[in-house]
Amino acid sequence: MPMDDAPKSPDKIATADGEPGFAAIAFPPLDLTRPAGEQIFAALKSAILTTELPPGCLISENEIGQRFGASRTPVREAFTQLRTDGLIVTRPSRGNYVSRLSEARIREAQFIREALELANVTRLCERGLPDAVIGELTGILDIQGRAVAEGDTLGFQAQDDRFHTTLARATGFERAETLLIREKAALDRLRVFSLGDTDHMTRLLEEHRAILDAIRGRDTDRAVEAMRTHLRSILSALSSLIAAHTDFFE
Numbered sequence: 147m148p149m150d151d152a153p154k155s156p157d158k159i160a161t162a163d164g165e166p167g168f169a170a171i172a173f174p175p176l177d178l179t180r181p182a183g184e185q186i187f188a189a190l191k192s193a194i195l196t197t198e199l200p201p202g203c204l205i206s207e208n209e210i211g212q213r214f215g216a217s218r219t220p221v222r223e224a225f226t227q228l229r230t231d232g233l234i235v236t237r238p239s240r241g242n243y244v245s246r247l248s249e250a251r252i253r254e255a256q257f258i259r260e261a262l263e264l265a266n267v268t269r270l271c272e273r274g275l276p277d278a279v280i281g282e283l284t285g286i287l288d289i290q291g292r293a294v295a296e297g298d299t300l301g302f303q304a305q306d307d308r309f310h311t312t313l314a315r316a317t318g319f320e321r322a323e324t325l326l327i328r329e330k331a332a333l334d335r336l337r338v339f340s341l342g343d344t345d346h347m348t349r350l351l352e353e354h355r356a357i358l359d360a361i362r363g364r365d366t367d368r369a370v371e372a373m374r375t376h377l378r379s380i381l382s383a384l385s386s387l388i389a390a391h392t393d394f395f396e
Contacts, residue, residue: 171198173213182216183223189214190224194233194244195334196300201246201394205234231331246396247335249388253381255332260377262326263310267357267373269317271366279316283309283358287351294347302347303337309354313361335394336380339387350376 173189176182190210193199211221225242228234235245275283286309293302310330314323353376360369388395 176214176216182214182220183227186210186214186216186220187224187227190228191231191233191331194228195331195338197335197338197394199244201244201335203244205242205244207242231328233331247391247394248332248396249384251332252336252384255329256377256381259326259329259333260374262314262322262329263373263377264370266313266317266322266326267361267369268366270313270361271364271369274364275316275361279312280358280362282312286312287354287358290347290351290354294344294351297344299347302350306337306350306354313357333380336384336387339391349379353379 171193173193174185176185190199190205199205207218207221207225210216210224211218214221225234225236229236229242232251233245234242236242286305290302290305290309292298293305307330310326311323314326353372356372357369357376360372
């Protein structure tokens with residue numbers, strides 16, 4: 147559907163069982179001890195990345211405020227961050243829309259992410275990983291293994307994020323993690339199309355294990371090649387994903 151057509155509102159988007167989409171989204175209640183804007187941003191980002199709020203749908207600041215019982219200020223803070231991350235676009239006199247996927251933006255984000263992650267593993271091979279970080283990464287892979295066995299797509303995805311951000315954090319450069327998270331946002335919605343495949347999740351897990359094994363062995367060439375292969379798998383499937391989900395792309 148072109149953006150110039152009548153927009154879809156979240157309460158009109160049908161879920162698989164035919165129930166209204168917006169009402170079916172289980173947004174978590176706000177924790178009054180934490181900043182409301184951060185929580186609203188996280189909840190909306192999650193709904194967008196899982197396509198519960200699909201590309202092209204209209205989302206209203208007023209509706210979101212009512213849903214969370216929040217004032218205008220934190221809602222606007224959340225929308226500003228979503229806009230910065232490229233997850234929503236604002237059209238004058240029309241409102242805020244979940245952004246459509248862009249092949250050009252995906253390829254750009256992949257290029258930047260690959261440069262970051264290859265630099266991360268190179269640094270980690272040079273410096274070595276502390277035992278505590280090795281333990282954390284090993285634990286992440288164990289949880290991912292259980293997620294594969296149980297067909298837990300969302301659990302697998304959460305640990306996928308943890309694996310890569312843990313590596314970034316281990317470099318000792320704070321911005322390595324924040325930049326990675328930002329660039330991954332353009333790629334993360336693609337995962338909802340592919341992670342339902344157990345064979346695909348199994349392959350990703352084995353690639354994670356190969357990356358960690360190479361870093362532990364301080365084998366830079368092997369770590370770089372393992373990470374590059376891991377990250378480029380999405381590009382090999384991009385054309386077929388676009389063909390299968392044309393409504394989600396520009």
